[in-house]
Amino acid sequence: MNDPRPQRLLGKVVVVTGAARGQGAAEAEALAREGAHVIATDVTESPGCRRLDVSNEKDWAELAAELREAHGQVHGLVNNAGITWRARLGDVRPEDMARVHAVNVTGPLLGIQHLAPLMPTGASIVNVGSSAALTAHCPVAYTTSKWALRGLSKAASLELGPRGIRVNTIHPGFIETEMTASAVPAFREANVRETPLGRTGTVDEVAPLVVFLLSDESSFISSAEIPVDGGLTAHGGVKSVSDALRPEPGG
Helix, strand or coil: CCCCCCCCCCCCEEEECCCCCHHHHHHHHHHHHCCCEEEEEECCCCCCCEECCCCCHHHHHHHHHHHHHHCCCCCEEEECCCCCCCCCCCCCCHHHHHHHHHHHHHHHHHHHHHHHHHCCCCCEEEEECCHHHHCCCCCHHHHHHHHHHHHHHHHHHHHHHHHCCEEEEEEECCECCHHHHCCCHHHHHHHHHHCCCCCCECHHHCHHHHHHHHCHHHCCCCCCEEEECCCCCCCCCCHHHHHHHCCCCCC
């Protein structure tokens, strides 16, 4: 049976970075199902993706020129591409900081700078942050980059708001992706213990929020920061204390 609901993004041109796999791929697929013309990009050579190094300004300039020629306008940008580096405070090096920030902060900045001029009133930008941006997460380069992305989102929402362009940030918690799978098992276990819902999340639980924020249904939402983390960041680190004091079942 065909779905009778209208496609919420029909006719909209949307760019998604880091779309070759994981969360980015799920976002691109969800947007396409809602009728968007999705330009999926990734730094790796991948079927269905246009190559784009988000930290390279020349790459962004070339993409913007292509989009101007082919479509005239861009209605949405999902700054999803990101990398991590798990060195702690005493071990992280300046070059580690620079590399991570180039992708996680400068990349979204360049995307906004080059694509916002093509955006009409009603366009929407979604920056993908992290629960690390709401906490004192121990990987210093990654955490500081995501905190910086919050500042970029706020500044962009202020600057672009008068043009009717919205900028919002989502903050996924532990989502099952290749990036999180590369961590040691103890990292996953600790996240599950600290998550009130008691489990990890999936990419399909993040993608619908991206669709909503790019659709006209969120037309008066800008500068919002929305965790998608099962309650991980809500308890301010006191979940372990709460669990320790919780009466045993039947006690």
